[in-house]
Amino acid sequence: GHIAATRFIRDQQTRQLDELTEVVLRRSEFAVDFATASLDELASRGLATCAPASLQAIRLHVYQRSAVKDVRLVNSDGSVICSAYSETLEFDKGWVDRADMLASRDSKLMLFRVEQFGGDALGVLRDIGDDKALVAILGINSSLFDIMPAELRAHGEVLLALKNGAQLGEFALDADKTLAHPIDFEKSSARYPLRAVIRIDRSVLSTWNSDVYWPAMAVALALGALFGVLLSRTRRMEGPVADLDRALARGEFKPYFQPIFDLHTGEIRGCEILARWLREDGTVVPPMNFIPLAESSGRIEAMTWQLLGRALADLQPHLKADKDFKLSFNVVPKHMLGAGFVETLRSTVAAARVSARQIVLEVTERDELDDLARAAAVVGELRDYGFRVAIDDVGVGHSGLSRLKGLGANTIKIDKFFVDTITVDASTTTIVEMLVALARDFHMTVVAEGVETEEQVRALISCGVEEGQGYLVAAPLPFAKFSELMVSRRAASAAAAPARDSALVA
Numbered sequence: 001g002h003i004a005a006t007r008f009i010r011d012q013q014t015r016q017l018d019e020l021t022e023v024v025l026r027r028s029e030f031a032v033d034f035a036t037a038s039l040d041e042l043a044s045r046g047l048a049t050c051a052p053a054s055l056q057a058i059r060l061h062v063y064q065r066s067a068v069k070d071v072r073l074v075n076s077d078g079s080v081i082c083s084a085y086s087e088t089l090e091f092d093k094g095w096v097d098r099a100d101m102l103a104s105r106d107s108k109l110m111l112f113r114v115e116q117f118g119g120d121a122l123g124v125l126r127d128i129g130d131d132k133a134l135v136a137i138l139g140i141n142s143s144l145f146d147i148m149p150a151e152l153r154a155h156g157e158v159l160l161a162l163k164n165g166a167q168l169g170e171f172a173l174d175a176d177k178t179l180a181h182p183i184d185f186e187k188s189s190a191r192y193p194l195r196a197v198i199r200i201d202r203s204v205l206s207t208w209n210s211d212v213y214w215p216a217m218a219v220a221l222a223l224g225a226l227f228g229v230l231l232s233r234t235r236r237m238e239g240p241v242a243d244l245d246r247a248l249a250r251g252e253f254k255p256y257f258q259p260i261f262d263l264h265t266g267e268i269r270g271c272e273i274l275a276r277w278l279r280e281d282g283t284v285v286p287p288m289n290f291i292p293l294a295e296s297s298g299r300i301e302a303m304t305w306q307l308l309g310r311a312l313a314d315l316q317p318h319l320k321a322d323k324d325f326k327l328s329f330n331v332v333p334k335h336m337l338g339a340g341f342v343e344t345l346r347s348t349v350a351a352a353r354v355s356a357r358q359i360v361l362e363v364t365e366r367d368e369l370d371d372l373a374r375a376a377a378v379v380g381e382l383r384d385y386g387f388r389v390a391i392d393d394v395g396v397g398h399s400g401l402s403r404l405k406g407l408g409a410n411t412i413k414i415d416k417f418f419v420d421t422i423t424v425d426a427s428t429t430t431i432v433e434m435l436v437a438l439a440r441d442f443h444m445t446v447v448a449e450g451v452e453t454e455e456q457v458r459a460l461i462s463c464g465v466e467e468g469q470g471y472l473v474a475a476p477l478p479f480a481k482f483s484e485l486m487v488s489r490r491a492a493s494a495a496a497a498p499a500r501d502s503a504l505v506a
């Protein structure tokens with residue numbers, strides 16, 4: 001029991017630190033994506049010149065994007081021609097030649113460190129034509145790294161570096177303190193020459209999360225006992241895939257409905273359907289316990305159609321009565337890109353007598369879309385038929401922002417991770433603002449996931465987000481409960497309407 005509990009805690013810690021390192025890397029990649037998209041936009045507007053009017057327009061662009069400190073026009077060798085904020089040149093301690101800049105997966109994009117008085121910055125160079133390039137100067141803000149759990153802050157540091165070892169930032173509570181027995185958690189970007197490291201003193205791991213020791217010990221002992229019982233049984237165990245098949249045949253996968261609401265008014269504008277497995281014994285199994293297996297065993301397609309069919313049948317009267325109400329459902333990229341998907345979707349929705357305009361497909365950004373061109377073609381076809389497409393889990397997934405644009409979706413859903421930290425971490429605000437700016441540039445709407453407090457609503461509104469989803473209004477509910485919620489909301493707004501109207505008349 002002791003060995004199992006200690007091992008469990010170690011595994012948990014390693015996983016958490018790996019994830020945190022991944023977050024640091026993703027945030028940095030995200031900042032580069034954002035800079036690239038900004039430079040592309042400037043170039044496409046013909047602003048890659050030193051004319052006063054161009055520089056003025058670039059300054060406005062920079063002003064609206066707090067992560068970008070400056071934009072410069074450079075020669076093909078990397079030497080500076082002009083800068084939107086010429087006075088920032090005075091902060092430069094050094095400027096590297098193009099030969100010393102590092103290549104990205106995209107050959108027209110190079111990264112380098114800009115040494116500046118008062119803190120180094122990251123230079124993102126984007127080739128524009130043959131003889132010129134634009135450079136965005138990104139501030140490496142210490143709050144970008146402010147993700148360490150409080151217990152670890154005094155015993156660890158976070159580093160971001162280029163692949164040639166040039167350090168872009170090192171953040172520790174006490175910069176002079178050296179760690180006695182450091183362990184590194186390290187992640188490298190596949191797209192950019194960037195590397196993130198979280199360095200922790202080994203000694204802190206023996207106290208961090210140690211409060212789960214006794215629960216873990218209890219679980220280890222209970223599992224040991226259970227294992228013994230199972231071993232002693234002679235009945236042949238069936239595999240979990242057989243369980244899924246049986247559940248599909250019995251229709252045990254049910255849609256739960258979670259409202260999507262207007263952040264300003266609280267009005268429910270639509271809902272997302274989320275799968276639950278209602279087992280015969282009355283237990284409700286969450287999707288994370290069966291969706292991955294359904295995906296890997298090829299059962300996800302049947303499950304998705306079953307869930308959508310059920311949800312359309314439940315919601316049909318409501319969708320008919322309110323033509324602006326939207327029903328969102330999750331679809332895995334492999335399914336969406338599979339043969340016959342669009343046709344089956346059209347016939348399923350038509351059979352339910354629901355308009356395609358009321359259906360939103362949520363495609364997760366967690367899995368990389370290998371064939372972006374094919375995905376964009378399918379999204380284009382879906383949109384031609386009137387369906388809407390949302391990209392799910394944006395900010396924690398694999399796709400870069402250029403991919404988000406390339407897919408041609410209508411909506412981006414900001415991952416709960418950002419909503420959780422928006423009220424405590426200034427860098428999250430910057431990232432959410434970036435996403436909103438970008439969504440506007442690409443004519444997309446933005447929905448925030450996992451909204452739990454009014455404070456988060458205020459923060460999201462001030463970043464320009466319009467819609468949200470989260471426990472603040474309701475958790476995913478079985479249809480009967482969701483229906484009750486809609487009825488009571490409608491009654492409340494009908495009761496408020498005469499008062500509002502008379503107030504307007506007065």
Ligand SMILES: Nc1nc2c(ncn2[C@@H]2O[C@@H]3COP(=O)(O)O[C@H]4[C@@H](O)[C@H](n5cnc6c(=O)[nH]c(N)nc65)O[C@@H]4COP(=O)(O)O[C@H]3[C@H]2O)c(=O)[nH]1
Pocket residue numbers: 258273274275286287288291300304307330331332362364392393416449450451452469470471472475476
């Ligand atoms: N703590 C907290 N959580 C909140 C809050 N608001 C929403 N959530 C949870 O966040 C998840 C949002 O769904 P997702 O990102 O699409 O993430 C979904 C989606 O990726 C996947 N999934 C669920 N149903 C389906 C399905 O029918 N098909 C497929 N392919 N994937 C599904 O499983 C994931 C997890 O689903 P759920 O466990 O239902 O978890 C849901 C929801 O219950 C909040 O305020 N606080």
